[in-house]
Amino acid sequence: MTAVADPSNRWGYHPGSTPLHRLSPRTKLVALLLFAVIVVATPREWIPFYAAYAVFAVIVLAVARVRAGDVLRRLTIEIPFLIFALLLPIVATGPRVDVLGFSLSVSGLWGAWAILAKATLTLAMSIALVATTEPGRVVLAFGQIGLPRALTSIMTFMVRYLDLIVAESHRMRIARESRGFDAHGVRSWGILARAVASSFGRAHARGERVHLAMVSRGYDGGS
């Protein structure tokens, strides 16, 4: 109960009252999906279009008051594909050009550009969605756009459980440290592993009881 971190932060949500915060989650979700489809469908050679998309994304992020630092931090998820994209011009086949003394594949270069541009644009837009919408409401929006109930119910539990587990492991860390635990050495690894295992057990037990409490008060989703 000394859990102090704001749980919704973990999901990238920043409370606020910008126009984007006020927009219905369902509208935002549909818009995001549409945007992603349009970006992916745009041929990679139509560079001016990409410039326009980028301007649009920056405006949306600015209206939503998302901090540049947050965007950069989330972009790190792209790193594995950055590496893959950088390799493409080298390994791809077909006609080659010389760039700064390297012989690079033309189609590989286009491929790298397409991957980076498309992935970055949709990523920026998804940040705008999650930064302005409470995680629970995003889940509800999925239900509204027709995701089957079995899936949204799993999603509801998952979002709740992640918060539970984080709170749980925080409490357990405090309990450990209150009794003199110092996290280094081989012995501490064993203890941490056991603690992680039992924290899932606890979260499950807690989740089970919470679910029963919900059911006790008339909830009938998820079964």
Added chain:
Amino acid sequence: MPAGISIQGLRYAYPDGTPVLDGVDLEVAPGERVAVLGRNGAGKTTLMLHLNGVLMASAGSVRIDGTEISRATVRDIRRRVGLVFQDPDDQLFMPTVAEDVAFGPSNFGSTGEELEARVSAALTAVGLEDRGASSPQRLSLGQRRRAAIATILSMDVDVVVLDEPTSNLDPTARRELSGTLAGLDSTIVVVTHDLPYALELCPRSVILDGGRVVADGATRDLLADAELMRRHGLELPWGFDPSIVDELHS
């Protein structure tokens, strides 16, 4: 409308094999108030969890107003039986206290102003009228206990089951709760280790031990029987005025 409870030959063992209830028989008349007493681990919570089908009997039956609890009837039963869990963290799961208190009634069709009225009445009854917008995570344990009680008070059920309602409550809240409960016309079953509270609130008590009901009678008679109490790990707390029991007893 208060409902009666009828438990017959109820047995239950946890999945790991621990047998906990071993033939419990108990009849509670509509509108009655009964305290369930017994030492730690006697199976009181396990028994309460059967009253709204959170646990299902391995043998024997539990009937609410004549309807046996089974997969088929459990949804209806839950509409009628409100359960306050022993651990308030098991009870509270919504982002705010007010949403949590509204959860039950809104699942059962209450909306709009009526729902709001219920929520604010329940919050006022437990003294949390100004904390409705707080996250339950940010309440003290006693405040969470109060909120957990409010989630049931908002529901207007026929049977109210409370598992250790006074633990972590401050003395004033403890007294006010007994007033609130006495004002309900539901059937009330209270598990408690607080024997003076049982005496104050419930004319009748049962003692659970070894998986069975080992004593059933007027609370004042049970509490006055020191030998019976001792045998089942119970005793009046230090400082409690025994003459009160004697007076009620005689």
Added chain:
Amino acid sequence: MPAGISIQGLRYAYPDGTPVLDGVDLEVAPGERVAVLGRNGAGKTTLMLHLNGVLMASAGSVRIDGTEISRATVRDIRRRVGLVFQDPDDQLFMPTVAEDVAFGPSNFGSTGEELEARVSAALTAVGLEDRGASSPQRLSLGQRRRAAIATILSMDVDVVVLDEPTSNLDPTARRELSGTLAGLDSTIVVVTHDLPYALELCPRSVILDGGRVVADGATRDLLADAELMRRHGLELPWGFDPSIVDELHS
């Protein structure tokens, strides 16, 4: 060797801005037993969490035996201060009860037979001698409370802090706990809503309200002052024999 506690001008606000402690001053002499009283939400738990550095003061200081609690000293302090959390689930995290009870002493270098002796003594003191191999998840709440207390009894600390130790305990365990605590020579701080228990166990009490210590004195004097008590949301429970207070008082 019992240690003294010295709290000066302690302030604390939760990250969401709620100010909870607003200049708490409190001195506890080595070996003293003090009860901390106050209504739900008064900040008692928040104050206790400062005594072993789970929370750190925003302003003011907490000293144990003259050493101020800070990032640098907190590890040493925790060796000396044992805290029983209000919620036993905050305390128990190992797969079995015995491992949990052994956790503290083994971190502080206890091993082999000595460790085993400590564990079994602590489990016996709370009446769980035959449940050492159980998972804490499979205990009743009262049994978990007992286990949580045992995790501190096994540790041989200089200051024992207990947050609502009697909640969910059955009456016998409640009495036995007071015997066990009275037998310790550590300094003891107990948060409780159970005023008779405070009177039985602690010669001295403080009342917390509005983020400050608003009363500090002999428990019998505070409990006898009905007007003071009422002002801070406290009252003696129904059935408590007031003549006991009067007798002690005079």
Added chain:
Amino acid sequence: MHVPDGFLNLPTSVVTGVLAAGAIGVALPVARRESLGERKAPMVGMVATLIFATQMLNFPVGLGTSGHLIGGALAAVLVGPATGLLCISVVLIVQAVFFADGGLTALGTNILLMGVITVVVGWGLFRLVIAVLPARKWSVPVATGVGGLISVPVAAAAFSVLFAIGGQAPVPFEALFLAMTGWHVLIGIGEAVISALIVAAVMATRPDLVYGARFRRTRRPESEPASVAEEASA
């Protein structure tokens, strides 16, 4: 292996999307049969959470790179193959929307690769292996490990095929195929170890919650603790 937006061309994304949606369509009614009883919902949610959390933990594979759990075999064994597919799909959707891990238009691709293929391969192998192992506590974790081990390189091979068909640039197929599959054999070892450990941990505490345990050889399901029996009788 989370494929981002724009990695594969639109026709490939559409086709994989349709296939994935079809698979989920098949899984929905089957899952309802697998998960009888209200008590199953928290377990399913917990398995999704577990897979989500372990997908965030990267384990070293060598050469300074790392892999992470995919979890198809694990999910299938814990809650049943159809429910497991639903779990993984939810994990992938949440990752795509909240963490931009995997593209939105590539969801179909990702569900096909990391959900359908790993579940089908993982569960199929699990059933084969469990059918020949003796009915011991360890047989369920071991069979899960085998399923996990093979399912990962198979998914990687499928990825290479998809990239050869609809990738942004032509890459020599054989080289990509060998690199991806070989690499993912290593990742598969990590997958096998983690899946087996998790299943063993759950078997130790709540064997009644492990769907795959019903398929152990001689011991009959009725020897399982009460709650399974109770659910099965519903």
